[in-house]
Amino acid sequence: xxxxGLTVPVxxxxxPETKQFEIFIETPSTASLLLKExxxxxxSSEPSEKKIGNLTLEQIQNVVEGKREKFLDKTYKSAVKTxxxxxxxxxxxxxxxxxxxxxxxxxxxxxDDKMKxx
Numbered sequence: 001x002x003x004x005g006l007t008v009p010v011x012x013x014x015x016p017e018t019k020q021f022e023i024f025i026e027t028p029s030t031a032s033l034l035l036k037e038x039x040x041x042x043x044s045s046e047p048s049e050k051k052i053g054n055l056t057l058e059q060i061q062n063v064v065e066g067k068r069e070k071f072l073d074k075t076y077k078s079a080v081k082t083x084x085x086x087x088x089x090x091x092x093x094x095x096x097x098x099x100x101x102x103x104x105x106x107x108x109x110x111x112d113d114k115m116k117x118x
Contacts, residue, residue: 003027003028005036006028006032006033006036007028007032008025008026008027008028009025009026009027009028010023010024010025010026011023011024011026012024027066027067027069027070030063030067030082030083030086031043031086031089031090033063033066033067034055034060034063034083034086034087034090034092035090037055037059037062037063038052038053038054038055038059038092039053040052040053043089043090043091044090044091046091047088047089047090047091050091051091051092051093052090052091052092053091053092053093054092054093054094054095054096055087055092055093055094055095056094056095057094057095057102057111057114060080060083060084060087060094061080061114063083064076064079064080064083067079067083076115077106077115080106080115081103081106084099084100084102084103084106085099085103087099088100
């Protein structure tokens with residue numbers, strides 16, 4: 001995943017005795033990746049009232065793939081639902097709908113053909 005234009009957390013571990021150090025580049029926040037997908041600089045100040053953009057389910061899945069190793073979710077579907085929750089909190093719609101509606105459709109199995117369980 002390309003992080004160009006995003007703020008990326010960096011962790012540096014140093015050993016003062018040997019003066020050796022390691023640099024670890026972490027993945028950006030889920031919100032940052034969603035904003036990049038929609039082309040926005042920041043989230044809505046009133047996410048329930050003012051929407052800043054619309055994403056496709058495929059774009060949501062791209063974010064899940066980028067963050068997969070950091071998620072604690074046990075299933076792919078639950079990871080998608082987590083990202084949908086973040087989309088809601090930054091003021092995004094998904095497939096033209098409130099992300100909560102998409103979450104319910106996932107629970108009902110409507111997107112099973114688009115979800116790849118691992």
